[in-house]
Amino acid sequence: MLLLLLLACGVGPARSSDTPAMPSAVQAAAPDAGSSSADAIVAHRLQPGERIRLDGRLAHPAWQRAPAYRQFVQKSPDTGAAASRETEVRVLFDEHALYVGIDAREPQPERIRAPWVRHDQVNRTQDFVVVYVDAIGARQSAQFFRVSASGGTADGMHTAADDSEDFAPDFDFDAAAHRHAQGYSVVLRIPFASLRYAGGSAADWRMMVARRVPREQFFWDSSVLIPREASSFIATLQPLQGVELPSQHQFLALRPSLTWRASRERLADGSSPSGTGWDATLDLKWRPRAEWVIDATLNPDFSQVALDVPQLSGNERFALSFPEKRAFFFESSDLLRTPSDAIYTRSFTEPRWGLRSTWRGRRLAGSLFAVDDRGGGLVLLPGAYGTGAVRQPGSMSLAGRLSGQAAALQWGALVATRRYEGGRGRNDVLGPDLAWQIDDAWRLRAQWLRSDTTAHASPSAELRHGAARSGWQSVIRATRLTDRSEVRLDLTESSPGYRHDTGFVTQVGTRDQSLHIGRGWYPQGPVSEFWLTLDARHARERSSGVRVSQDVHPGFWLGGAHNLEWWLQWHGDSTLRTATTSPLLRQRYWKSEVTITPTEWVPFLTLGGRLGRLADTHADTVRDGHEAYLVWTTRPHARLEFEPRYSVLELRSDGQRHLREAVGQVLAVWHFNAAQTLRAIVQRTTLERSAAGGSPALRDAQTQASLTYAWRRSAGTVLYAGWSRSREGAATPTRGTEIFVKLQVDVDEARAWLGR
Known part of the structure; x- marks a missing residue:
């Protein structure tokens, strides 16, 4: 094999998804025309023996020798306008890594939003900078590395084919931020081993640096112009010149881990099985050539992975x-x-x-x-x-x-x-x-x-x-x-x-056709973007030609100050069937969602749902009902993330409730420092359904809770300790409890530490 x-x-x-997001043209970038050499960011080689200290400061003399790039422009809200703030970028490199130094100036530094956040939770409600690197040079995909003003990090891949960001990939890189009297500065160290590039030279490499400034009006500045009308956000990445690739492309990373686990259950029949055990895991990454990476995992353990966010089902x-x-x-x-x-x-x-x-x-x-x-x-x-x-x-x-x-x-x-x-x-x-x-x-x-x-x-x-x-x-x-x-x-x-x-x-077994049409305006004032939209979808069963579903809904989307996004749709004749011989269920409802940043300590507030005549797919009929959801991201303290969310669906007729489902979750994360966190999650799901269609009434409930401590020295060396508890069922519930301790070590990091 x-x-x-x-x-x-x-x-x-x-x-x-059927939930509309920001219109594609709002997200889009520039045409695929090449950037001129005047737009290039030029890298400077470190002298032999020079070392860059990762403290977020740009005090090392090497930074002053590197050419500074300052030609930033707005991406939003006013595409092509002068940048909202002064930003300066310098790039260094040695045999092992790229070093990117960014000085982000701010005339009112006390207004910088710099809360502590988990890895991959750096978002638009925080001051941050991001570096995009396309080491292939085709502008079809780019690795991105985000760093917030507090030193929080996030990374992933941006692909041009669907113009989307994926935060799932994690790359080995180091970064630090430093607050100063004129704003903040950031230093990133991106190892060549973490970049995905072809062998030969780096002549085709491309880069872009962008900066998010969240105030009453949210600003998005970038180092190269990104017009609205393009196919992807990364279509105009600018040249990165001067980089000399290392002579040695090979590397091997070994990351063994050891997990101890103890569990106990109490089943509905009264029995209580329990057990303890050890599990050993090995993760391997080998790069025999610049273009070629091999990954392997043996007996992987995922104890530390957070619970899935519950959904209405x-x-x-x-x-x-x-x-x-x-x-x-x-x-x-x-x-x-x-x-x-x-x-x-x-x-x-x-x-x-x-x-x-x-x-x-x-x-x-x-x-x-x-x-x-x-x-x-x-x-x-x-x-x-x-x-x-x-x-x-x-x-x-x-x-x-x-x-x-x-x-x-x-x-x-x-x-x-x-x-x-x-x-x-x-x-x-x-x-x-x-x-x-x-x-x-x-x-x-x-x-x-x-x-x-x-x-x-x-x-x-x-x-x-x-x-x-x-x-x-x-x-x-x-x-x-x-x-x-x-x-x-x-x-x-x-x-x-x-x-x-x-x-x-x-x-x-269906033939599904859908159409979306949008027309946008860019007014001045509190509303910076406004779109009228029309969506239509029609699906038929191929074998019988029977209509499975159909929906035509006009609506609008707007964006504005305080990170505002609001969309509204009218589904005046939304039909569906639950089986070939079932009646056509005709729904009529309003659907909407609003997201806003009310205050600095409430960076995200999302409220949405449906209201009107909704299908009860279990009873094969249409009833009065509503579906609502709330996501409330709060920061009561700079070190505390507190995020409750709640969703509920109710269907009624003739004054009687036929269905009620509710799911809720509370997530809390305390940041001891940049490397240590304590995460608590509590989830509750309830379902009550009246008898219908020959099926008996149903009542069910589930509760899950977990508490996890994490010490993340790097992407490869991490310590976890956790506890979880679950309860499933309403009448005769099943209960379970588990505790675990997991240590993962990067062999090269351990060898370097032992050799000190």
Whole structure:
């Protein structure tokens, strides 16, 4: 298996939601025209023996020798205007790393918002700077590194194909911030080993530095102009000149960990099983060439991973997705992204081991991984009117994607195969995809996948081997973006036999068409952006031609001072069916969401929901109802994050409540310092449903709580200690308690520390 992975990705040229978000044109960047050399950021080599101290200060003489870059402009609210604040960037490098120094001036330094935050929680409500690095130079993907004025960090990948940021990847880098009388300064150390680049020279490298300034009006300044009308935020990354690559590209990182765990349960039958044990884990990252990275994990442990945020599900017909939080699956996640959710790594429930090989060249890139999974979750069984599920057995999986680029055309090919233990059958999926930037405004994305499946559901809700059944799915997405308009057309079609157990497919056997049209204005004053929108969606069952769902809803979106975003939609005739022979349920409701930063100690307040005539999918009827949700991010103290959230759904008729579901979570994080945190999470879910359609009344409740201490010396050396407790069921609940201690060590860091 190892040889197969290495050969598959180790060849190639050596040089080579239904909830609306901010309109795409508002997020977009500039055309793909190249930046001039006048826009270049120039790096300066450190002299032999010079060392940069990571304290956030720019006092070292080497910083004064490096050319300063100061030509910042506004991205928002007034694109192309002079920068809101003075910002200066200098870049140094040595044999091991890039050093980026940023001086962020502020005329009123007491107004800088610099709370303590967890890793990857640096957001637009804080003063921060961000560095984008495209070490391939194609402007199709870029690694980004954020640092707040308090020294908080975040990182990830920005991909041009869907113009989105993914905070899942974690790269080894160090950063520090320093507050001074004129603002604050930041120093980042980004090892070459953490950058994804092709061998040869760094002549094609590109960079951009941006700065967020949250005041009554939120400002977003960048080191290069990013017009509104473009296809991606990273389309005008400027040249990074002067960098000389290290002669040695190879590196090997070993990170063993040891976990002690004790657990105890109290089951509904009165029994109380318990146990203690030790688990050893090894994570490996090997880079034999600049373009080639191999990752492996043996017996991974995810005790420290935070609980998933609970979601309303009692009235849902289709499965809900959850974000990936496990480090092994972060690497190369951008290479696996396609127009459909073709790879969903949460489908791997409890891996025994995993192995991945990733190649990133100038013309070809690809990632292939193998996972031996113990199972224990659910296998999704998609249909036209809902998603079923059966128990997931153990499996062996191989999945990957190869991609290439030729001018404005990017192509890809995906393969995923899953073999279930005990001869229960298999699921194989493969097919091509493409992305074509037709001109400055039009972009086309498409994917076609074919599946073959012999693992079928049995009456006992388990997989059993059966006759092979094939199916297919096609996705076509055309988008036109300008500075004041946007059009998006999606066409998705699939056969009833299509299934993708390694992806996230919840509906098949339908022909689905959707259209989005938007027209924008940029007024002056408290409202800086205003969009009128019209959305339409229509889905039919392919076999019968019966309408599955249809919805046409006009609305608007606006943005303004105090980080305001507000959208409102009217769903005047939203119809759906729960089965081919079921009646067409006609819904009529308002849907809205508002997000704002009321004060510095309440950086985020989000309130939204639906109100009107809503479908009760369990009873196959329409009732008066409402759905509401609240997310309240507060900072009562600079070291304390406190975030309660609550969602509720109620359906009534004739004065009687037929359904009430509520989910709530309280998250609190105390920052002892930049490296140590204490995180507490409490969740509560309740569901009450009256008897309907021959089904008895239902009452259920779940409670979960966890407390986790973390000491994060670096991305590779971390200590965790935690406690968790759960209670499931209303009448005869099942209870469980667990405590754990986990230590992960980076071998190179440990060797350096011991050698002092």
